[in-house]
Amino acid sequence: MADTRQRLIDGTIETIRTHGLGGTTARSIAATAGVNQALVFYHFGTVHDLLRAACLAATQARVAPFAERLGQVTDLRQLLALGRALHADERARGNVTVLAQMLAGAQADPELAEATATALQLWITPIEDALTRLLADSPVAEAIDTVGLARAMSAGFVGLELYEGVDPEGSQTALDALDRLAVLIEVVDDLGPIALRALRGKLRKTTKKVR
Amino acid sequence: MADTRQRLIDGTIETIRTHGLGGTTARSIAATAGVNQALVFYHFGTVHDLLRAACLAATQARVAPFAERLGQVTDLRQLLALGRALHADERARGNVTVLAQMLAGAQADPELAEATATALQLWITPIEDALTRLLADSPVAEAIDTVGLARAMSAGFVGLELYEGVDPEGSQTALDALDRLAVLIEVVDDLGPIALRALRGKLRKTTKKVR
DNA sequence: GTCTATATAGCGATAGAC
DNA sequence: GTCTATCGCTATATAGAC
The missing domain is CATH 1.10.357 (Tetracycline Repressor; domain 2)
Known part of the structure; x- marks a missing residue:
């Protein structure tokens, strides 16, 4: 699905909110988003890039x-x-x-x-x-x-x-x-x-x- | 030595300053302080407690x-x-x-x-x-x-x-x-x-x- | 696109020699 | 008090089946 990307972005925001940046990992993001951990890397390459995307999306x-x-x-x-x-x-x-x-x-x-x-x-x-x-x-x-x-x-x-x-x-x-x-x-x-x-x-x- | 404690506190402050809180680990602190990694736990019990001590010391x-x-x-x-x-x-x-x-x-x-x-x-x-x-x-x-x-x-x-x-x-x-x-x-x-x-x-x- | 399984590396923390 | 060595765990990231 194309909305897996969106789920990951939303999951990242929610994870930062509740666990702080230090508790925001590929695994914790995936758990919050309800998707498989490997999809973080399939869709965004690195956790780093997902963080950047989520930050901009949340702010906008x-x-x-x-x-x-x-x-x-x-x-x-x-x-x-x-x-x-x-x-x-x-x-x-x-x-x-x-x-x-x-x-x-x-x-x-x-x-x-x-x-x-x-x-x-x-x-x-x-x-x-x-x-x-x-x-x-x-x-x-x-x-x-x-x-x-x-x-x-x-x-x-x-x-x-x-x-x-x-x-x-x-x-x-x-x-x-x-x-x-x-x-x-x-x-x-x-x-x-x-x-x-x-x-x-x-x-x-x-x-x-x-x- | 008693000043190993101080070296660890100073090392913690310097490490947070240069690597951020995310890059501040028992190992990176010990490297900056020039002491053995195990001494973090001998003197402060946990990394967490060292962080608290360093934060207060730096501020004071x-x-x-x-x-x-x-x-x-x-x-x-x-x-x-x-x-x-x-x-x-x-x-x-x-x-x-x-x-x-x-x-x-x-x-x-x-x-x-x-x-x-x-x-x-x-x-x-x-x-x-x-x-x-x-x-x-x-x-x-x-x-x-x-x-x-x-x-x-x-x-x-x-x-x-x-x-x-x-x-x-x-x-x-x-x-x-x-x-x-x-x-x-x-x-x-x-x-x-x-x-x-x-x-x-x-x-x-x-x-x-x-x- | 999504899954399981795993490679590799670094983490906090401890045991035990000195 | 300080060291080496290591345990157990979790991290990012990838390989390959489906």
Whole structure:
């Protein structure tokens, strides 16, 4: 059957989710997928190649509905609320955990690194688009680099997913703190010209100092 | 010798750094440490226990000098600059990478999770102290939960370290974006009573909405 | 395409000499 | 405390029947 490939990909994702990357082997994948172990190698050549395929497939499948919801967001706190809903959702379904596992495994594996960077970029791009749209008419737009912020949010989100795995209560308070941080940006956003002038002054000093 | 234990711990850290957690075995550790493989089990019982000991030791060794530098920080952007210096330093020495690897490995391993949460807390506590000190006299103090923010920063930092491993240039722009974000907080901080009133209004609405 | 059986290698862990 | 040698197991990957 042609869907044996799909079963293997789904089985790989599920195995990473439940057993971690370290417990993801040709045998454990095949058992989860309900197929024979040798088929891993018939269809994908190596376990490595199956991991890469599964990582990209899992990410694409999850980003699509997320990107749609992103389009309906109208302010920063809604964006964070969406991130939070995503966090809860991903915890239950466990696909960002898959990406986190792959990201960790990719640190010592250049080939895996390429696939993982591509997968992460699938998350970053729609977030970047949303940020750019939300901040288009805002005075804080000139202070914030949407490209960099989208990357920081995505990478930070992965870190929070990993943190959630070892300290669920701690990650809850961390997310609460970020909610409150977003309020600060909106305050500046709403203050108009007063804040804008202060912002520009600060930025000039910062640019000199940091760079 | 008593320092065989230390050689094994150092060897474990170095092995995780260069080969990842997946490439860290009793044999590879022993090779890096320059000792016999059987000594892993003589001194630590299991590879698992050695990993836990190494994770805590590596973190403690790195947090100590960092905590000292944290004490000299006087504003938020200095805190971020210190984080950035730490990032560069850790990349070269590779110890946060060790923590990131352990954090990923701990997702499917409750025993490892406990040790990793403890190690991460070693970073969180001094950061929390610094945040509390820096924001003590600030109007934004009531908007920001320092406990949660310290956790979010620490977890996010780990995520950025992982991201750096697969996209070094991307992580650079992400860190730049965070520098600029800190400026926003300082602007609110400097604006005084005007911003404070707006902030309180916003926070009331947020608290109703989010909770 | 799918199965059984197996080659080869590396793993954690232990026994026992020194 | 440190070594050699090895057990028992599991890993990836392949060969060959069906």
